[in-house]
Amino acid sequence: MTHETKRLHPIAIVIYTVKRLRQGPFLVLALLIAIKKKTGDPFIDWLPLFLFLLYALFAGYMSWRRFTYRFEENEMYIEQGIFVKKKRYIPFERIQGISQSFGLLQRLVGVVQVHIETAGRQIDDPEVVLPAISIEEADQIKRAIRNQNEGNMLIQNEMDVVFTLRFRDVLFLAVTSGGAFGVIAAIGAFFSDFNDFIPFERLKTFLPIDDMTSTIVLLFTMLIVAYILSIVGHLLRYMNFTVVKQKNTLMITTGLLQKKSISTSIERVQAIVVKESPIRYLFGYVSVHLVHAGGSLDDGKQGSLLLFPIVRTSEVTSLIATCFPEYRLHGSLRSLCTCARWRYMLRSLYTVMLIPIITIVFFQRFETLLLLVPAVYVGYRSYKRAGVAIKSEQLALRRGWLTTKTVYMLKHRIQSLTISQSRMQQRLGLCTVHATVMPGIRTKVVDVDESTAKTIYEWFLGN
Template sequence: MMHEKKRLHPIAIVIYIVKRLKQGPFLALALLLAIKKKTGDPFVDLKWLPLFLFLFYAMFAGYMSWKRFTYRLQENDMYIEQGIFVKKKRYIPFERIQGISYSSGVLQRLVGVVQVHIETAGRQIDEPEVILSAVSIEEAKQIERAVHHQKRENICIETEDKTATIFTLRFRDALFLSTTSGGAFGVIAAIGAFLSDFNDFIPFERLNIFFRADDTASTLVLLFIVLMIAYVLSVIGHLFRYMNFTVVKQNKTITITTGLLQKKSISTSIERVQAIGVKESPIRHLFGYVSVHLIHAGGALDDGRHGSLVLFPLVRKNEVASLVATCFPEYRLHDSFRLLCTRVRWRYMLRSLYTVMLIPVITIVFFQRFETLLLLVPAVYVGYRSYKRAGVTIKSEQLALRSGWLTIKTVYMLKHRIQSLTISQSRMQQRLGLCTVRATVMPGIRTKVVDVDEHEAQAIYEWFLRNKE
């Protein structure tokens, strides 16, 4: 047990500097350019002076963040001091630590250290988790051993005879996952923000030689090139994230390792898993692939949604049940759902129409473009598909709800993990004998199925109250 104060590895100075540089220079330069356009002050022509000042501040703040950050382990808790100008002290009892995960970026791997993420119970959404940016592997394992020993889990990190590799993502599957991801729109937004902030440094007037403003074909070609660049960048980013993705089970702990340039190791206890979700996107569904997520009593250990953790990013649908049973024997994943009654079909199709109705209305009223009415055809199909895929089912002590629009999500929940079950009715649903079933497994994380027959909803509610342990 380390009772003396410890500092992070000096490489943390560089990490802190890089983190501050990511947050500031684009905004500073954009503000500088805006002032230059409005004032025309010749002093503002020294556009690089604020940037140099910001670089100096980033280096000073990075060094002081490392200098003022100390941590130590006591008998039953962790003690952390940090803060550049205002010193903050934080005590974290080991019993409140819900998860410990590792990640190693390029800088950490150069000096043989890791970044440790410590997730605590009861953490507010806006409260930062504990991050040790650069500690040695031995110190990271010492922290994990101390936490497990205090919680009496008796997990030996070095033991290999009880370790089993459950899942490994193949390269061809990682490539298919990357090519069918929807991250291209985020890249396009980032490119647009970059171009809008730095348009003074980019010679757009030279592009007029190749692309004229009044040339529709040239505009379409330029748009296609931007889309292709965004798509390629999105594919590369997903490949770097999901390469070498493996799932290992060790006693009652699931360890997920992923990443090419920045390797991450995420550990979560089986006892903290509250539910299991299966997602089916339209393209991957055609090829028989789905993704599996865990809803666990912790934070976003993989920098994703709070309480969600990717277990299998891409897996054959016919292999999901056996793989999940290997990790979580209590769960029985299946595809036999009780479909919704036929009288709600039109309600699902109308909801889908409402989402796109505004587009053809605006284009017809202002531009007389009646061809946009063709958008209503795929909208009706999406609504009908949502109706056909939605459903509920009860098997023994497990409730499963399936719903969605483009991406269909199925959530499997054990009865003793469900925190609340709500049956609600609107006025229209009351006339039609329908209900909305909502199940909550964690605060802020709930799933629902709309327009369930009220007799079936009542049966689900009675099942939930009957012999609940």
């Protein structure tokens, strides 16, 4: 690769400017001042907003101007920063994942955005982002990194399409998602302060919201609109979702308007997580996530990568075996002993017990005792779903009541295994099993019987 110092495509100025505009409170504050304090002079009224837009444009230009990068033999060199210049040297061997996305702005000029995750990166330290480089250069970066990580061997072009998400599955994923609640929360937060700037009395001239029926219709309409927006958002995000395997690399592509491509090494995968939500599980669907040492490549939780957004339960085992031959997924986990059942139900009761006590003592509202019924059910379901299993060199831990998570871990990927006991657990012969596969990422199962916990511990210590 060339050692020439390069700049991003000029469209990065627009991208950086938009990013500044999206950075929360300053734009909101400028808008609120412009709307609330009217002097009659349009220039003075809108001056705060104009100054903020000018600042965002200046910051966008300077961010592009001060961002340079170049490639040495086996490393990448980056300089960036408006007021404080930051220099970074990144060896290719420390790059753990790379993702590529095509937003609307990038598509207009034929460039891509590249995210690069490195080893040893702190949670609050941002990954390397190249907002606008050519497609050819992005491919060169991926090939150079792959060559370095595979010992400078010639890359094979053989690619196997492992998984393709069908439209009916994408539609089912969108319909059963919980994203609508996030949209509803955003709309509710907006309307909670809406009356401070546009009084509801003014709306009555346009909307008949005097009676209860009109209010219910308005709320129901908001709910339907939020649900439709959520469905459309999921369709745009997960259309054309494909998983391709090329030697020891997984490549995930997804998106309709904003196309994204994620590339990560199989060697970076620390564990596999299978999630079962109630509605999808009834129809025979689950989702599969990877715990990987490559940051948040898909803009999700740190260390988590979505492998299959939705997949048939009957197909999971064969798909995982194709991508990760070392793993053996199975549903036959060992359930917890009977004496752990009442502990799960009591723990669930503790979380809501305070509400009936307060309402009965101060308000004599005995109907709040009904809250104890679903609390007991939640505890019982948590008990029934929990389980552990050892199979060859693999440990599986399962927990949860609404969404059940089963984590499959290989022995050599487990960084630490802890068996703990409280005094009450010691009397009942129970333990808690903790397993850590990455710093800050751990899973546990509470109230495992002592004999099973001892077996797990001896398995972990054994050669």
